[in-house]
Amino acid sequence: MSEFLIPKERDCADLHATLNQLKPDSYEKLYCFLYQAPNYLEKIWDPFLLATEYMRMGAPNQHWKIEDGNSNFDMCDTYPPLIYVPTLTSKAMLFGSSKFRSRGRLPVLTYLHANGASVTRCSQPLSGFSARCQEDEQLLQCILKTNPHSNTMYIIDTRPRINAVANRAAGKGYENEGYYSNIQFKFCPIENIHIMRSSLQKLLEVSDMKNPTMNQYLDALDSSSWLQHIKSVLDAAIFIARVIDIEKKNVLVHCSDGWDRTAQCCSLSSLLLCPYYRSIHGFRMLIEKEWLSFGHKFSDRCGHTTTSDNKEQSPVFLQFIEAVWQLSQIYPTAFEFNERFLISLHDHSHSCQYGNFIGNCEKDRLDLCVKERTYSFWNFILQNVNDFKNPLFRPQSSYASEVLLPVINAQTLKFWLSMYHRFDSALLPKENISNTLTRLVDHTTSLSDHARLLEKRIRELNSTFDNNQTTTSSSSTTTSNEGVDDSDIEKRNHHNNICLPEFDSGLSDVDISQARITDSISSKLNTILQPPPSLSDVESGFSGDYSPHNKALSSSFILPHQSSIDLNDIPTLERIALELNSIALDWRSYNAPVHCACSLPFDSAQRKDYLISFFLVIATIFIIYLIFGWNIHLIGNFIGFLVSFYVVLLAIDLSLTNNDAKWFIYWIVYVLFGFFDYLCDSLHLNLRFFCFAKFIFLIWLVIPHMIYDNILVYYKTIHQFILNYFQPNPKFYNAKAGQCIIDDANLYDQYSNPLDREYDLGRDGAFVGYRILIGQFYKSGDMKAPIEALEIKGFSVKNVKHEIDFISELRSNHYQIAWVISSSSIDSKSFISTLIDFHSNGGAVFLFADNVPYVSHASEFLYKKFGIVLAGDYQGNKTLAFNEDGYFQAGRFGQHEIFTGIKHLFEGVTICHPVYSMLTNRRSITTLATATDGNPCIIAFDPPIGSTEGRLCLDCGFTKLFINWNSAGTARFIVNASCWLARAAK
Structure with a gap:
């Protein structure tokens, strides 16, 4: 992971776009196929033989056999070529069950316990509301008969029951209890990949919080629900282990497709049941068997290529890794590997440095020839095995050699600091x-x-x-008898002594x-x-x-x-x-380490502490002198002059926004203070704190990023005064403002819209001094093009992606317009109230939404403010046309300043619609455009005369911002709407 400090937001956006373009678009371009390892790491793969691992567990035997019917992946292309099934089954039975299970993932053996109980895995049945399959029912009865200790078995569905019931409407669902005899059913509610992806995003936002209060941190951590999800996974695995070890019953585990939650539960339950899997070699076997051989979609879940759907990405493997870490914290002597091993395993599943985790199944890796073309991650582990060993591991301890059945509660789980704050040296201990x-x-x-x-x-x-x-x-006897040469004896004695x-x-x-x-x-x-x-x-x-x-x-x-x-x-x-005279030891100090375990150098925290202490002492002495020193007004004025001169120099750099306001206000205030000093020369003698207060106030005016700095003074007083009295009729709009159809333009685009910017609503550079705050809570899009278009009109734009940052900026009163690009959920309880206060006090709001669920921020604000909710998932992807009275006609938009120079307008790829309630004041809401399905897609609010509220605009298809910026009228519409909002902003 790398961190870049880039002073300008535009440069940061350019770098982000460049890095995104560097992401490969195919497997062949992944790093593992180009990586050249050090000399000590050979391109040799230690062969993993699935048969060897099953043989260690005791299969095949009288109850289980090897089935080669999938040798060419005919039965299931995401299963390994060899699978283990009950000896009583036939190929017809297996193929019949495969056709009845989603993705062909029929029930097969994954773990065999010493007491004869087994864990099998599969995917959900294609049962719908009434469908059944006799081959599948027979296969489950054969699995039941493999255990001589029990007449019943469990089917564990790792989905919430409501999700399983909903899948029945799509022809899938779960087993009908009436068709499967001697089987107990249990749901272990683990949420789907989309919920987990959203949860991780919220957790990462918690990790990015800068200096949060305790309440803010705990609330944000709780709202992410990450630890609740980890607990759900562990609870399911512990239940499976308890059934296997104590009740001695077989367990069949499945979720939807059997490659996410099923892999989590089967691997964790095996880890709890078998001490072998808690060793480094055994854990490797567990990963190879449960995750790689049985087709966890690593490339899709980790987003290895640009062709991977973003909605398919999810931290499934990370949750498994963290669940193992949580167990290692409960049983610190039971695992041979340490925390660094788990972090390395997670990192290299994403890094694509080794070929082990490339592809979505074993078939993909065979097609890519990863064993011949890439290096193995496990070779890297073996070459550095001592770095990954747990010093507390005791193979002879009871925890290391027995079944683990922990009791998981809220107090048991911990926040994994080393994973989510690994680069924040201030939070980590100096020595692990x-x-x-x-x-x-x-x-x-x-x-x-x-x-x-x-x-x-x-x-x-x-x-x-x-x-x-x-x-x-x-020798003495021999010498006396045989007459050996005395010189030989002398040499030997000299050598020995x-x-x-x-x-x-x-x-x-x-x-x-x-x-x-x-x-x-x-x-x-x-x-x-x-x-x-x-x-x-x-x-x-x-x-x-x-x-x-x-x-x-x-x-x-x-x-x-x-x-x-x-x-x-x-x-x-x-x-x-x-x-x-020697001790054969190469000692290394652990009292003053230079590098941490991951070979990163420690920062000089102690040196920083000394510097901070030194400057605090100097600052304290200076403040005392400002209060009690003699002739301090001369020093204060001199310092004020130096600061003013520095700010004027900054103002010369046109790339720094608002510096004109800073130096202008500073000089005005500085002159006022000087005039006050001149009139009240004796004031410093009577009120010692005057010079100190003046100095602090002058410095406060020029410190950047303050919540209440001189921008507040500038925009609320002097800027408004100049606009109101010296420029009573400022030229904000172009001459063609309000005209949708332009007949005299020189050039038109393919959508019959004029090309020149003189046909936009706002003039170029007319909105200097107006600031727009963009809250981009749907974080996948690139905002470079919209920001550049706004800056041409003179707007100063800041883009933030976290609600806490958005709230802090909005409360600073720097901004006239707030953009809100909605996401699927709201994390901060104060977000809506802050946005309502901003709008009620004259701030303009531009709301962007898309299909459900990406409507949360806009919908919640509209409901609280106007009684409107957003709903729907309409696949639009069509173009609207202008009609003078077409406000309520399907696929039309009417006459309005926002549509200046727009004859045709793209409605968005996927869109939602506003739904009005009994509380909605329809007179204050204007429908500007109607989607091709006949429902409103763009609405506006223009406050009546005398109202303190600002204007508002809602666009129900924000995909036009990111992936369709060059579509019909999109760029002009976005800029026009912002100019219309800014013209009445207070």
Whole structure:
């Protein structure tokens, strides 16, 4: 993830559009097919054999068999070639059930427990209200008979019941209980992918909040419902595990198509039931089996290419990863892998760096030849396996070797800070506890290895000296008898005593050598095993600073965990002496780390703290001097002059908006203060706080991004005064204002609309000083073209995508017009009230909506303000035509200033319609255009004379903003409507 700080919003929009265009439009252009890995990572895939994993579980056996009927993906193209089914089934039965199940995903074995109970998975039946399939009913009875311990089984539908009932209207639904005997049905309500996508978006908005209050943060987190969804997934998995382990009954799991919620529940229940899946290797097998082999749509859910439908994207796999993390927090010693492993797994499912997660099923990956053309993610894990191990993992603990059946409640779940705030260093601990423990385990292991090495050397030396004694006596006898050369003996004695001092003559050389070396090794060993607690980092080796000599020893003598020691390796005395003087450890400090676990450098937070403290002291001294110092008015005026000069220099840069207002207001206020100083020269002596208050006020006028800065003063006083008294009739509109049909234009587009901007309602540059705030809550569209068109007319435009930012900006009173581009839900409780206050106090509002559910913001505002609601999902995609009296005629729009220079207007791809209630004052609402289905699609509100309210316009098809900007009349209509709204804005 990268962060860019771009000062100008237009440049930011350009960069965003460029990055979107860089997204590949086909699988062949994905990064994994171009990636060149480091030399240590080979392009070799460790083959995953589904048969091996099932064999580990005990299949095939007398109850389950391998079925190769899907070897060519004839039965189901999203299943693996080999599937496991009951031995009593036939191919006709399997094909019949496949045709009765959505996407052909018939019931197959996915997990076999040690007690004989099994978990099978499939998709929803195509039952509708009355359809049935005898082959499918027979297949479920065969699955029931595979378990000798129970006469009944469960069917777990992971959808809310209301969703399953609604699917019956589309010919799908759920099993009819009257047709399936000895089967218990249970619904585990997990929401669909669209709800989950919206929930994640809200959660990310919570993570982006800047300095929220506690209430704001908790309310936003609660409104996202993310943790509630995680709990729903865990509850379903725990129920399945309890049925399998305690009730010993078979379970069949399905959702709609069997590749999202089904994968979540089956994999999590297997994780709870089998300790093997809590190891790194076992978890890899679980991902390969439940998610990859059985066809989770990774490319669609992660949006790998531009051809992926945005509505198909959903954080299904992320929810599974977070559910595993939540379990690891409950059972910290039960999982071999750590948090970093889960985050890496999630990241690389999106990064497309490795080929494992490319495509929507195994067939797609075979067609793309990913194993031959890409690198494997699991090779990367194995090459760095120590980085992903949990230091608290205890294989012998009861939690690591038994079935886990946790009790999940509201207090159990946590917000995953390391996932959603991983780049916010201020929120994360400076040193991760897991990383610290990992290093401590490594250090302890190295010490143990070195202690074993020294113990081995003691045994070798004892054996060597025993042999030397025997050899010496033997040599003496041989020498006396055979006359060996004395020079050979001298050489050998010199070699054996090279590192030893001279010894007393009372003991033999061998005895003295053995005693000295044994004592020395024992002393060294005791020192290592019982280090003094007062050693510093450097003394204890933590600093990592050691000589090249010791470094060479370290590389030679560090022993791996499972390393075997060659007992035939007899050391020389030189080697023993070197070993005694060295510790084979490469210490790393965990008290002052430079990098975090993910290799990112830590920021200099402590240095920042010192700087902040220093500037706070200086600021405090300066403020005290402003209040109590002598001749402070001279210093204050001098500082005021410097600030004024700086602001004037900023005003020269035409790209900085509103600087003309800043320096103009500043100089006016500065002159007024100076004049007041001149008349009341004795004021500083009597009121010490005057200079301080003046200084603060002058600085306040030029600080950017303040809620109440000088723009408030400028637009509410001086700007209005100039407009009212010096420009009584400003030329805002072009000469053709109000004329829809232009007959004398030089050029026309393909829709018979004139091309020149002189036929727009507003003149170019006439609306300088008017500010538009865009609340783009439907975040998928690019607003570059509309913003550029508005800026040509002189508008200053700011685009925000979060309700909190929109509310804060709107309350600043900087803006005359507010655009609201609706989304599917409203997160902030104060959004509507703030927008109503803005409109009631003279602000103009431009509402954009689309088909349901993307109407929430506009609909809620209209209902509270006018009693109007928005409804409908009309597939328009047609062009409206002008008719002078065509306000209520299907496919027509009537005469109005907004339609200046527009003969034909695109209605939008998908649109909604306003529905009036008994509370609606129809006299205040004007229908300007009617869609091709005969319902209003553009309405306006023009307040009566004397009203304090602003104007309002509603467009029911906002797709014209994003994907149809060049359609009939769209650009001119949007600009005209904004000019019409601004002309009466107060």
